[in-house]
Amino acid sequence: MAEIRPYRSTPVFDQDRLPRALRARHDTKPGVWGLIRVITGQLKLTLLDAAGAPVAELILTPASPGRIAPQQPHFVTPIGPMQMQIDFYDQPPP
Template identity: 35%
Template sequence: MTVAPIAERGPPLPSGARAYRRIGPFGADTIPAGLLRRHDLKPGAWGLLSVTAGSIHFHWDDEAGGGRLLKTGDTMLIPPGVPHHLERQGSVTIEIAFCAP
């Protein structure tokens, strides 16, 4: 059974979208610095951030703001153009798939 990703911002992942690039796994000490500061995805690209061990805090840096503690087994859907960043919470392993229609 596949668990749907956490989706807090739109637009949703288009039907038929496929991963075109994957990065990671990254541990707490190897997460690229760019992921720890405000950034966004290019138009037409969605991200699927998967936590394979531990936990990490995901922050939305848009007008609505907010955040969520992601734990082992969670996957966050990140739509294009929505600024965000990660904050380490201790031991963690993450992977990111970049998807497009």
């Protein structure tokens, strides 16, 4: 069985260079899964329903990444100093 690998990854962002677009409501495209990997520190991931209401808040750490399903509205908020990167997949990430 072939190993599941991302087809694209973002640059590494820190709390100062995290794009505004990621801090505001957004979602992945149809058929695109995201895996948010925290390299250092912590990051809050807020998952939203279709109307934009929060349905879950998760604290992501290096040991606890965040998985984003296709078209799942969400945004992230840094919790102090941190570094993170997002990997994109065309199937559910490992």
